[in-house]
Amino acid sequence: MRSASVAWILALCLTALPKVAPAQSATWSDHFPRLAALAASGVPVSALVEDLDSGRPLAAVDAAQRLIPASVSKLFVARAALQYLGADHRFVTRLVATGELEKGQLRGDLIFSSGGDPSLSSKDLRAMVAELSALGITGIAGDLVVEDAVFGAIACEIKDRCDAHEESAHAFDGALSGAGIDYGTVEVVVHPARHAGQPARVVVMPPGVAGFPLHGRIETVAAGEPTRLGVTRSTDSEGLHHLHLSGRIALDHRPVRRSRSIVHPARHTAEVLYALLIQAGITVEGEARVTHKAAATEARQELTRHYGESLATQLHSMMQFSNNYMADLLTLHVAQLRTDRAPLSEAADLLLTPLTRARESSGDAAADTPILNSGSGLSVDSRLSARDLVDLLRSSYQAAALFPAFVGTLPVPLYSRNGQLKFDDGNWQTRLAAKTGWLSEPVGVRALAGYLRLRDGGWAAFAILVNGTPESPHLARQSTLSAIHADMRDLLAGSVPNSVQKGLSRGGGHGKRLVTRPNPR
Incomplete structure (x- = not known):
């Protein structure tokens, strides 16, 4: 379904659109009454x-006020990554040898040479190991070395990630590494036992990887009983990860998958790769270790390489699942293209360059600039306004070569798995392409930004940010989302005051959609 939605977006982007200017209005907030x-x-x-x-403008409420943006900051990541890397860019991961191959034995080290691929997976490692087997390699006389040199050791700068060094019950707060796999997480699969009263079977993926002792248990209960289970990862003083299990799973329940962040991604890659080599019948005489420096290139022989998915495909996944690991690694990649290696907070600041340049070229440079301390939105010190986001969206719309790929990264509600986009309204489902954002601490954040198709076939950009306050940090999720949806629904339908009606409708037509349902046959 994803490819169909992207195809429709690209097709409509390349269509000449009529221009209809709305009339001015004195109070634009009247057009967003609930907000x-x-x-x-x-x-x-x-x-x-x-x-x-x-x-x-078609509607506005305090558009210049800067608030915590949460994950809508990923729009800046997508724009900068496409601008500096290109939609077809692919990250390359290599396995190289430092010695000669003699009768199936590698007389040296096997080096995992990382290209910093944000979406590299354990499945990709398995495929690379299969290629080694196809080359006839049966043993490695030296060490297995994971070369984590793209960014070097990355310090934690964001509270969530720093807190997760000790314990986490989430997937979004994993440590960053240019040599990580599976988005800096480990997956746990829980299968009900054969009979009620027995402990569930728990598998850490990929199977056979050491380093995840299991504590506690998950009980199998009778069919039809509610399934409630907990999986928490802790890390001890030696850096060993532990998984703590609790709760229950019904006898007739499908297997439950939980991903949990890890603290040492490069070391985890070394452990997984080592296990995969052993499973493939390739012995390793030395140890599995990590280095943060690139080894000398002489006497290195490339054995196999893996090309990651195109940047456009990776960005669509990043937006669809709001992947923080991918967003912040791409932020570091952008920074390296523009300057020397920089910590994340400085790298994220460079994501603002397309916005500041667009404002300078239009003679509309702001007196002050937004604040971005991470591309992912995990940093609660970041501050963006709706004006900042719409200006970025407008400059991306005006970049003819970039816009089709940029809008193609954004989820369309009809096909999105994001619950915040699931409203049963035809215009909402088919005429928006948007990124959501939410946080619960230190204050609640609800955000939505992207593009919509006007009823005359033209394009509009929109951004909505709602924050709690220190005195009243909690945001009622349903009422906040309902207010956003209801105001946007009315705007999409053209049910706004007559002062902007001309900009939303020409002759009462139904408007062009970003996606179209196929006709039943």
């Missing part, structure tokens, strides 16, 4: 919808 009411009640709101052909 304006939230703001009037003391909830910080920054919202803006802008017709991209005329440059005029």
Whole structure:
């Protein structure tokens, strides 16, 4: 389904669109009545919808107010990555040898030479090991060396990631590494036992990897009983990961998969690769170790290489699943293309360059600049306004060679797995391409930004940010999302005051959609 939605987006991007300018209005917040009411009640709101052909606003609530953006900051990652790397860029991972191959024995070290691929997986490692077997390699006389030299050792700068060094019950807070796999996580699969009352069978993926002792148990209960289980990862003083299990799974329940972040991604890669080599019948006489320096290139023989998915495909996955690991690794890649190696907070600041340059070229340079301390949105010190986001979206729309790939990264509600986008409304489902964002601490954050198709076939950009406050940090999820949806629904349907009706509808048509359902036959 994903490829179909992207195809429709690209097709519509390349279609000449009519331009209809809306009339001016004195109070744009009138067109977002529910969000304006939230703001009037003391909830910080920054919202803006802008017709991209005329440059005029269609709705706004305190559009210049800068708030915590959460994951809508990933729009800056996608724009910068596409601009500096290109939609077809592929990261390359290599297995190289430092010695000669004699009668199936590698007389030297086997080196995993990382290219910093954000989406490299254990399945990719398995395929690379299979190629070694196909070359006739049966043993390695030296060490297995994971070369984590793309970014070197990456320090934790964000509280969530630093806290996760000791313990985590999540997947989003994993440590970063240019040599990591599976997004810096480990997957746990829980299978019900054959009979109620027995402990469930728990498998750590990929099977056969040491380093994850299991503690506690998950009980198998009668069919039809509720399934509630917990999986927490802790890390001891020696750096060993432990998995703590609790809860229960019903006898008739399908296997449950849980991903948990890890602390030493490069070391985990070394352990997985070592296990895969052994499973393939390739012995390793030395140890599995990690280095943060690139070894000398002379006397290195490439054995196999893996090309990652195209950047456009990776960005679509990053947006669809709001993958923090991918976003921050891509942020570091962008920084390396523009400057020397930089810590994440400085690297993230460079993501603002396309925005600041667009503003300078239009003579609309802001007196102050937004704050981005991570591309992922994990940093609660970042500050963006709806104006900042819409300006980025507008400059991307105006970049003819970049826009089709950029809008193609954004989920369309009809095909999205994101619950925040699931509203049963035809216009909402088919005429938006948007990124969501949410946080629960230190204050609640709800955010939505992207593109919509106007009823005359033109494009608009929009951004909505809603934050809690230190005095009232909690945001009621349903009421906040309902306010965002209802105001956007009315705007999409053209049910706004007559002052902007012309910009939303021409002759009462149904408007062009980003995606179209196939006709039943």
